[in-house]
Amino acid sequence: MNKFTSAVKKGFRPFAVFTHFCNKKPGFRSLIAGIISVIIGLLCGTVVMLILSPSHAGVGLWTLISTGFSTPELFGRAVYQAIPMILSGLAIAFAFKLNLFNIGVTGQVTIGAFASICCGLSGANWFVCMIVGGLCGAVAGFIPGFLKAKFNVNEVLSGIMVNWVLYYIIGIIGRIGIPSSFKDRATPSELMMIPEAARMPSLGIPGMTGVSVGLIIALIIVVIISIVLNRTTFGFELKMTGRNKFASTYSGVNQTKSIILALTISGALAGICGYMLYAEPGTPTKFVWDSSSNTLLADGFNGISVSLIAQNSPIGCIFSSLLLTLISAAQNSLKTVSNGAYNIHYTELIKNIVIYVAALSSFFVMLLTRLNEKHDGIPYFNRGKEVALKKEE
Amino acid sequence: MKYENVIELKHISKSFPGIKANDDISLTLRKGEIHALLGENGAGKSTLMSILFGLYEPDEGEIYVNGKKSEIRNPNDATRLGIGMVHQHFKLVECYTALQNIILGAEPCNKLGFLQPKKVRQTLEDLCKKFNFRVNLDEKIEDMPVGEQQKVEILKMLYRENDILIFDEPTAVLTPQEIDELMESMRVLTKEGKSILFISHKLNEIMAVSDRVTILQRGKCLGTLETKKTNPQELSRLMVGRDVELVLQKEECKPGKPILTIKNLNVYNSEKKKEVVHNVSFNVRTGEIVCIAGIEGNGQTDLVYALTGLEKVKSGEIVLHNVNAEKYIKNNRLDKKNNAFQKVWEKITFGLGIAWYDFLFGCSFIWYYFKKFFKVLFNKIGNLFRKGKKELQMEEFQKYVPYKEVKNQPLVGDVHLERLSIRERNVRGVSHIPEDRHKHGLVLDFNLRDNLVLDTYFDPRFQKFGFLKNKDKEKYANELISKYDIRSGKGAQSIVRSMSGGNQQKAIVARELDRETPLLIAVQPTRGLDVGAIEAIHRHILRSRDSGNAVLLVSLELEEVLNLADRILVMYNGEIVGQFNPKETSPNELGLYMSGAKRDDVNAIL
Numbered sequence: 001m002n003k004f005t006s007a008v009k010k011g012f013r014p015f016a017v018f019t020h021f022c023n024k025k026p027g028f029r030s031l032i033a034g035i036i037s038v039i040i041g042l043l044c045g046t047v048v049m050l051i052l053s054p055s056h057a058g059v060g061l062w063t064l065i066s067t068g069f070s071t072p073e074l075f076g077r078a079v080y081q082a083i084p085m086i087l088s089g090l091a092i093a094f095a096f097k098l099n100l101f102n103i104g105v106t107g108q109v110t111i112g113a114f115a116s117i118c119c120g121l122s123g124a125n126w127f128v129c130m131i132v133g134g135l136c137g138a139v140a141g142f143i144p145g146f147l148k149a150k151f152n153v154n155e156v157l158s159g160i161m162v163n164w165v166l167y168y169i170i171g172i173i174g175r176i177g178i179p180s181s182f183k184d185r186a187t188p189s190e191l192m193m194i195p196e197a198a199r200m201p202s203l204g205i206p207g208m209t210g211v212s213v214g215l216i217i218a219l220i221i222v223v224i225i226s227i228v229l230n231r232t233t234f235g236f237e238l239k240m241t242g243r244n245k246f247a248s249t250y251s252g253v254n255q256t257k258s259i260i261l262a263l264t265i266s267g268a269l270a271g272i273c274g275y276m277l278y279a280e281p282g283t284p285t286k287f288v289w290d291s292s293s294n295t296l297l298a299d300g301f302n303g304i305s306v307s308l309i310a311q312n313s314p315i316g317c318i319f320s321s322l323l324l325t326l327i328s329a330a331q332n333s334l335k336t337v338s339n340g341a342y343n344i345h346y347t348e349l350i351k352n353i354v355i356y357v358a359a360l361s362s363f364f365v366m367l368l369t370r371l372n373e374k375h376d377g378i379p380y381f382n383r384g385k386e387v388a389l390k391k392e393e
Numbered sequence: 394m395k396y397e398n399v400i401e402l403k404h405i406s407k408s409f410p411g412i413k414a415n416d417d418i419s420l421t422l423r424k425g426e427i428h429a430l431l432g433e434n435g436a437g438k439s440t441l442m443s444i445l446f447g448l449y450e451p452d453e454g455e456i457y458v459n460g461k462k463s464e465i466r467n468p469n470d471a472t473r474l475g476i477g478m479v480h481q482h483f484k485l486v487e488c489y490t491a492l493q494n495i496i497l498g499a500e501p502c503n504k505l506g507f508l509q510p511k512k513v514r515q516t517l518e519d520l521c522k523k524f525n526f527r528v529n530l531d532e533k534i535e536d537m538p539v540g541e542q543q544k545v546e547i548l549k550m551l552y553r554e555n556d557i558l559i560f561d562e563p564t565a566v567l568t569p570q571e572i573d574e575l576m577e578s579m580r581v582l583t584k585e586g587k588s589i590l591f592i593s594h595k596l597n598e599i600m601a602v603s604d605r606v607t608i609l610q611r612g613k614c615l616g617t618l619e620t621k622k623t624n625p626q627e628l629s630r631l632m633v634g635r636d637v638e639l640v641l642q643k644e645e646c647k648p649g650k651p652i653l654t655i656k657n658l659n660v661y662n663s664e665k666k667k668e669v670v671h672n673v674s675f676n677v678r679t680g681e682i683v684c685i686a687g688i689e690g691n692g693q694t695d696l697v698y699a700l701t702g703l704e705k706v707k708s709g710e711i712v713l714h715n716v717n718a719e720k721y722i723k724n725n726r727l728d729k730k731n732n733a734f735q736k737v738w739e740k741i742t743f744g745l746g747i748a749w750y751d752f753l754f755g756c757s758f759i760w761y762y763f764k765k766f767f768k769v770l771f772n773k774i775g776n777l778f779r780k781g782k783k784e785l786q787m788e789e790f791q792k793y794v795p796y797k798e799v800k801n802q803p804l805v806g807d808v809h810l811e812r813l814s815i816r817e818r819n820v821r822g823v824s825h826i827p828e829d830r831h832k833h834g835l836v837l838d839f840n841l842r843d844n845l846v847l848d849t850y851f852d853p854r855f856q857k858f859g860f861l862k863n864k865d866k867e868k869y870a871n872e873l874i875s876k877y878d879i880r881s882g883k884g885a886q887s888i889v890r891s892m893s894g895g896n897q898q899k900a901i902v903a904r905e906l907d908r909e910t911p912l913l914i915a916v917q918p919t920r921g922l923d924v925g926a927i928e929a930i931h932r933h934i935l936r937s938r939d940s941g942n943a944v945l946l947v948s949l950e951l952e953e954v955l956n957l958a959d960r961i962l963v964m965y966n967g968e969i970v971g972q973f974n975p976k977e978t979s980p981n982e983l984g985l986y987m988s989g990a991k992r993d994d995v996n997a998i999l
Binding site for chain 1: 701702703814815816817818819825827832833834835836837838839843847848850851856859860861863
């Protein structure tokens with residue numbers, strides 16, 4: 001037995017209370033693991049900064065942590081950037097409960113965005129646009145789901161294929177299917193900005209105009225999804241099928257239905273994410289319909305890292321997407337703070353190292369679990385009482 | 394000193410969250426002896442052995458190996474000290490051959506690091522000859538029967554020159570013949586100077602093979618006895634803490650009307666690519682336990698799969714009589730409320746329903762003939778290329794019962810099961826204790842509460858409008874836990890993976906028996922359980938029988954078959970070859986039928 005263990009045995013109470021709490025609530029354990037991994041991620045980022053330019057590392061670390069919170073504008077920016085990320089992360093996490101990796105999120109985001117913008121340009125209000133985006137995403141998610149359930153086609157494979165198919169279909173529709181009034185006059189390869197009425201209404205928090213109704217909708221969706229997963233028979237079936245396929249067959253779960261529904265819902269979430277990406281209240285970005293650049297949207301893939309950091313927990317997706325946007329917010333000021341010692345490549349590198357290490361949080365969960373199991377035979381803060389009881393006997 | 398102690402465990406304690414698995418246990422293992430470790434499920438036997446093998450670290454206590462104090466931190470330490478372990482669930486790579494599995498982790502390499510499996514082949518063959526093992530070294534593990542897989546595990550230890558062998562419930566997965574073989578090899582091993590620690594709760598095996606026996610009860614050591622100076626009664630009393638009836642007292646069986654009738658059932662197994670059940674017909678009546686005996690792999694598994702819906706029926710009928718599942722009729726709740734709105738709504742839906750069914754009816758006809766047309770067409774085309782060869786028989790297709798007739802079976806009355814889904818069968822009153830508890834029976838990452846409602850969670854008791862009533866589930870789980878004595882660390886909240894094998898099995902049995910369905914299909918319900926638990930489960934099954942339910946039991950253990958059954962059917966090579974009354978038959982007679990040496994005319998029996 002090493003020094004650490006014996007120190008614990010003697011009764012290091014805060015630690016004992018902590019392990020006891022961890023054992024009682026696995027959610028708390030994951031949260032702690034997440035925080036630890038983010039801290040270690042930041043430290044790794046600092047090490048990189050130390051190697052690049054030692055004199056600026058301290059300031060750099062502080063910038064990484066604090067920039068996102070420094071002004072309401074920056075914080076608001078981080079929040080509204082996080083909104084669509086929450087949804088794309090949720091889409092991945094939801095499908096992952098069934099052990100399905102919905103790589104088709106990108107295609108679903110793209111088609112959702114395209115459809116909702118077209119809808120908005122033809123005069124619908126914001127809610128209708130969002131629903132249309134969701135529906136289109138759902139249809140795009142249904143295809144790999146159907147193929148997986150009926151013909152056992154690998155969902156990763158068909159997801160990637162559907163991504164590209166949708167991408168080029170949008171290119172074709174953009175060329176022949178939409179009126180030229182939808183296209184931007186200066187650069188016809190882009191769609192017009194979504195009109196005022198079809199943008200998400202701002203919540204009107206002073207200093208944070210970017211924060212819109214989308215935040216509330218995203219939070220509501222997160223809550224609904226976690227209720228569906230934890231409290232309904234459908235969620236029970238999903239989790240059962242994900243954990244043990246044979247047992248769910250044995251208990252009579254309709255797996256075809258579960259798989260199709262899971263991927264369809266996941267697609268719908270991605271579709272809504274697509275709408276939100278292009279409908280912020282201030283100046284929304286323009287959607288490029290032209291498929292000549294041969295690159296898929298990166299926003300869909302961001303969902304993967306969001307869901308990884310959150311360990312596929314719906315509530316965790318909120319925090320992990322905030323983490324990502326807060327760190328990206330620090331990227332620009334990192335350059336100015338260091339007088340250009342960390343140029344754009346280095347800041348990208350630092351940001352990605354932080355995210356990469358943060359995604360290892362499941363490793364820390366495992367570590368904590370092992371540590372907790374070792375030390376929580378009897379809750380240590382009750383040990384004193386036990387000894388006292390024995391003496392009385 | 395006459396005996397040399399190879400292992401001494403002194404005052405070992407180990408606790409897990411909520412449970413003290415080992416409490417001050419001391420044990421010695423002498424050179425060349427077979428030392429049995431006896432105890433109930435969850436008494437801490439496996440934990441103690443895992444400590445010895447380095448999978449867990451003890452909280453307190455010391456381990457002496459060959460007289461030297463040793464710290465065993467991980468399995469590598471254990472291997473270095475010459476300790477080897479055969480786990481209950483084998484740790485073998487399924488898609489590797491026996492040889493590859495044996496050398497895995499201790500690969501013979503040349504100087505450049507290339508594998509040299511030929512070098513060890515001779516050593517292994519010598520070992521096989523010495524201990525009389527019949528193992529094909531080039532066969533893949535997945536193609537081997539379980540007994541042979543175990544031999545591979547033992548060879549693995551011998552190849553690593555381990556002198557102390559730990560067997561964790563080695564007989565739980567074996568057939569009677571394989572058990573005899575294992576006992577024989579254990580004796581040979583000890584003659585060669587190996588020492589064996591052997592976990593079991595089968596008293597007859599312990600009496601037959603061991604030299605000394607140590608008894609554990611709820612984590613505490615009750616002492617070590619010389620096997621020769623004790624008897625099964627005493628051991629079972631020490632282990633369970635009370636007197637156990639080794640032979641079951643049961644009331645006279647009063648069979649009533651049939652509940653399950655099977656006619657000319659054929660099952661085709663697509664993995665083995667052959668027909669595994671031929672023309673099986675029998676029935677099971679109320680208040681009766683029908684037992685299917687047979688050596689493993691003679692079609693019992695497939696028969697049960699066909700009955701429960703895990704596998705498709707090729708042809709034949711399965712009829713469940715007098716079904717009453719009214720509570721699952723969807724608008725049952727609405728029927729009771731007879732208000733005006735309801736009536737209007739019913740009229741509308743009725744009209745729509747008729748239209749819809751007309752539509753469906755039309756469609757089903759079109760679909761039926763469409764399919765038939767294509768089948769005939771493809772068959773004709775196929776036959777064009779088969780000139781001179783045997784033509785495909787159209788009867789193959791006609792054997793299938795037309796889909797339309799058997800779908801939409803009623804929830805009340807006599808029901809044809811053969812085309813229903815698993816859920817539809819479940820709901821109509823079939824419960825199933827599966828053979829493989831880790832594969833079909835449990836979701837290991839779920840907690841006990843969720844596993845206890847694994848196939849009843851959609852019941853109105855546990856959900857309302859699709860929302861689970863977690864509190865009711867918890868309450869129900871706690872009821873079952875106390876009723877069936879399921880032991881675990883944190884009660885209903887404990888994760889099933891952390892529970893001992895016997896308690897996992899108890900959880901499945903509790904879940905299925907408590908549904909109180911008219912038909913219970915139990916496959917090896919007492920596999921891996923201790924005497925006390927076996928007794929309890931047998932009692933529960935008998936109680937279910939006495940209350941008028943029918944039980945179909947599939948078991949490999951003749952003792953259980955003779956003990957429990959009211960009627961025995963012997964299955965050999967996919968067919969039923971004999972029917973017996975347990976009071977008028979003997980294990981020897983059954984053995985003859987089971988091995989195919991004798992058979993009766995099936996049609997004459999039934």
